[in-house]
Every structure is written in C-alpha cells, then in structure tokens.
Amino acid sequence: MKDNADTHAIDLLMVGPLIPEIIAYLEGKYRLHKWWTIEDKETFLREHGATVRGIVTSGRFGATKTLIDSLPALEVINSFGVGYDPIDIDAAHARNVVVTNTPGVLDDCVADTALALILGVSRRIAEADRFVRAGRWPNESFGLGRKIGGKRCGIVGLGNIGRQIxxxxxxxxxxxxxxxxxxxxxxxxxxxxxxxxVSLARESDYLVLALPGGSATRHIVNAEVLKALGQDGYLINVARGSVVDEAALVQALQAGEIAGAGLDVFEHEPKTPEALWSMDNVVLLPHIASGTHETRKAMADLVLKNLDGWFATREVVTQVV
Structure with missing residues (x-):
C-alpha cells in the first residue's frame, strides 16, 4: 500500500501493550507513544496531545471519553479485538472519530475455546490433570464426568461466534x-x-455466552438466570466478564445452585474471585479464547490494515457502526 503522506510524521498513542509485532511495525512506520510508559500524562498531553491523530488499543485497555477529548487532532481509534465496550463510542462519534475492531478473524478460535470449556467442566479435564500430578492415581480412583452428547446447549448471542459454537x-x-x-x-x-x-437457561444444560459487552448487556446473566439454569447446568463464558453478575455466580456455585462453570473472562479481570480458585467444578482461563499464533497474527494484520488504510486513503476495513 502506498501512503499519501509521510507516516513517520504521524503521532499515534498506544494505550496499553499489544503484541510485539504490532509495536515493532508501528515504531518503524509512525511516531508511536506508549501511554502506559508515560509517568507524567498531563505534561505529555499538554506537549503532544494536539498532534496525536490515532489511538491503538484493545478490548482490555479501551479509550475513555477523557482521553478522546484530550486529543483534538484525533481521527481514528483502532482496537485489537472484537469487543469494543471499553471504548467510549459515543465520545468518538461526537468527535467524528472512526473506530475499528477485528471481527471475523477470531471466530473459530473463540468457538473452539467454548467447546474446550464445555468438555473441560464436563469431563473434569483440569481436575483430572491435578489428580495425576498430585500423585493420587496409584492409590485412588478418579470420579466420573458427564457426557455432552444429547445435552442441550443454549447460546446467548447467535452472531458469528455464536453460530460457530x-x-x-x-x-x-x-x-x-x-x-x-x-x-x-x-x-x-x-x-x-x-x-x-431466563427461558433459555431453563431449557439448557450448558448456557454459553457469546454476546457483546456494554451497558445494554451488563449482568444479563444474574441470580434469576442462574437459578433457572439449575443444579445440573453449567455456565460457559467466552464473551465479556461484564455480562455476568460475578457475585451472583460465586454465590450460585457455593450454594450448589448450578453444576459448574467454564470461564475465559471475568468482570474485573485480570482479578478473579478467590472463592473460585479452590472449586474443582470451575475451569478458569486468563482470557485466551483468541490466543493462538494464527489468530493473533490475523488480528494484528487487520489492525494494521485499518490503520494504514485510514492514513493512506481514509478508508478502513472493519469500522464499528
């Protein structure tokens, strides 16, 4: 792609650390500022804020209204990930700032992770691994798991990822x-x-969450939903931590109101509820649903294609509506 301007003169602000390949590319082509390394942020904004034309971020780091409003020359926000709820979309739209994300390229891996969690909690995979590593197998028998064939899978959010699941x-x-x-x-x-x-939970053996985050879906899975899921039901979350009332989930698990959970995301990640750590019927992952070499490369390529496309032709591939 040929640039219509000298991109080395374009200031970008990366909100939090992304994969090294993205950082290396941007440092070689643009003037990249790393927000998380800047100790005196007020001074930086006063001295450089007026020249920053692009933000590079992710679904973890986002971009607040305060940050967006402090960058008067801002044109585009490029997010590494499909979820964009931590980005203040209203503030961006009010400033006519384009926002992009990376949908499509991570659907397969997120769906794979959902199935891995279903199998993990059903067949007690992580628990069995701990059993063997603790040297218990020679002296004890490991208990039985549950078959998933013939069970009911209820999916909340039948978008691209939901359909793959x-x-x-x-x-x-x-x-x-x-x-x-x-x-x-x-x-x-x-x-x-x-x-x-609630009706879906009542009909499901496994309630799988694959919907977007944000204010409209916050705590859509609450105590009522978990009660409807019932003592033989499992909650699987590969969506956003905010869609589950985490306190209600912990309480439901402690009380035996649901059979277990497989969680890749959490409400206050990277913090996770300590009460879950000792529960053998819960599988906990550190938000790795898209975490494969192939998918992360495809996500990085799309971020850079959006960014380069904007500054070359004012066109992006995957604009957030």
Missing amino acids: AARAEAFGMDIAYYNRRARTDVPAHYRYCEDV
Missing part, C-alpha cells in the same frame, strides 16, 4: 437453542429460539 456443539451431538435480540432466519430450523435468557 452452535456448529461445533451440534457436531458433538448436542441440541441447540439460543437467545438473540431477534430470531434468526439464516440458521437451521431446528435451532430453538427463546424469547429471553
């Missing part, structure tokens, strides 16, 4: 039901649509 779950012999803002007409007719999350 459904396809994988169905391949394992699971029945599919879902909740969406509206019923889909482009999915198999035997996928059952539920009008609300």
Whole structure:
C-alpha cells in the first residue's frame, strides 16, 4: 500500500501493550507513544496531545471519553479485538472519530475455546490433570464426568461466534437453542429460539455466552438466570466478564445452585474471585479464547490494515457502526 503522506510524521498513542509485532511495525512506520510508559500524562498531553491523530488499543485497555477529548487532532481509534465496550463510542462519534475492531478473524478460535470449556467442566479435564500430578492415581480412583452428547446447549448471542459454537456443539451431538435480540432466519430450523435468557437457561444444560459487552448487556446473566439454569447446568463464558453478575455466580456455585462453570473472562479481570480458585467444578482461563499464533497474527494484520488504510486513503476495513 502506498501512503499519501509521510507516516513517520504521524503521532499515534498506544494505550496499553499489544503484541510485539504490532509495536515493532508501528515504531518503524509512525511516531508511536506508549501511554502506559508515560509517568507524567498531563505534561505529555499538554506537549503532544494536539498532534496525536490515532489511538491503538484493545478490548482490555479501551479509550475513555477523557482521553478522546484530550486529543483534538484525533481521527481514528483502532482496537485489537472484537469487543469494543471499553471504548467510549459515543465520545468518538461526537468527535467524528472512526473506530475499528477485528471481527471475523477470531471466530473459530473463540468457538473452539467454548467447546474446550464445555468438555473441560464436563469431563473434569483440569481436575483430572491435578489428580495425576498430585500423585493420587496409584492409590485412588478418579470420579466420573458427564457426557455432552444429547445435552442441550443454549447460546446467548447467535452472531458469528455464536453460530460457530452452535456448529461445533451440534457436531458433538448436542441440541441447540439460543437467545438473540431477534430470531434468526439464516440458521437451521431446528435451532430453538427463546424469547429471553431466563427461558433459555431453563431449557439448557450448558448456557454459553457469546454476546457483546456494554451497558445494554451488563449482568444479563444474574441470580434469576442462574437459578433457572439449575443444579445440573453449567455456565460457559467466552464473551465479556461484564455480562455476568460475578457475585451472583460465586454465590450460585457455593450454594450448589448450578453444576459448574467454564470461564475465559471475568468482570474485573485480570482479578478473579478467590472463592473460585479452590472449586474443582470451575475451569478458569486468563482470557485466551483468541490466543493462538494464527489468530493473533490475523488480528494484528487487520489492525494494521485499518490503520494504514485510514492514513493512506481514509478508508478502513472493519469500522464499528
């Protein structure tokens, strides 16, 4: 791609550390400022804020209204990840700032992780690993797990990732039901649509969360939903931590109101509730659903394509609506 301007004169602000390949590329092509390394941020904004034209961030680091408003020359925010709820979209739109993310390229790996969590909690994979490593196998028998074939998989959010999860779950012999803002007409007719999350939870053995974060979905899974899921039901979350009332989840697990959980995301990550650490019926992952070499490279390529495209032609590939 040929640039219409000298990109080395363009100031970018990276909010938090991203993968080394992105950092190296941006340092070689733009004038990159690393927000997390700047001790005196007020002085930086006073001296350089007026020249920053782009923000590079992720679904973890986001971009606040305060930061957006402090950069008068800001044109574009490029996010590494599909989730963009930590970015103040209203503030960006008010300033006519373009926001991009990286949808599509991580669907397969996130769906794979959802299935890994379903299998992990059902067949007690992590627990069995700990059992062997502790040297208990020669003297004890390990308990039984649960078969997932024939069970009901309820998916909250049947978007691109949700449909990939459904396809994988169905391949394992699971029945599919879902909740969406509206019923889909482009999915198999035997996928059952539920009008609300409580109804879906009541019909599910596994309630899998694959919906966006943000204020509209905050705590959509609450105590009522968990109670509807019931003592034989499992909660699987590969969406955003904010969509689950974490305190209610801990309480439901402690009281035995649900059978277990597989969690890749948390409400206050990287902090996780200590009460979950000792629970054998819970599998905890450090937000790694998209964490493969192949997917992270594809995400990085899309971030850079959006960024270079904007400064070359004022066009991006994946603009957030």
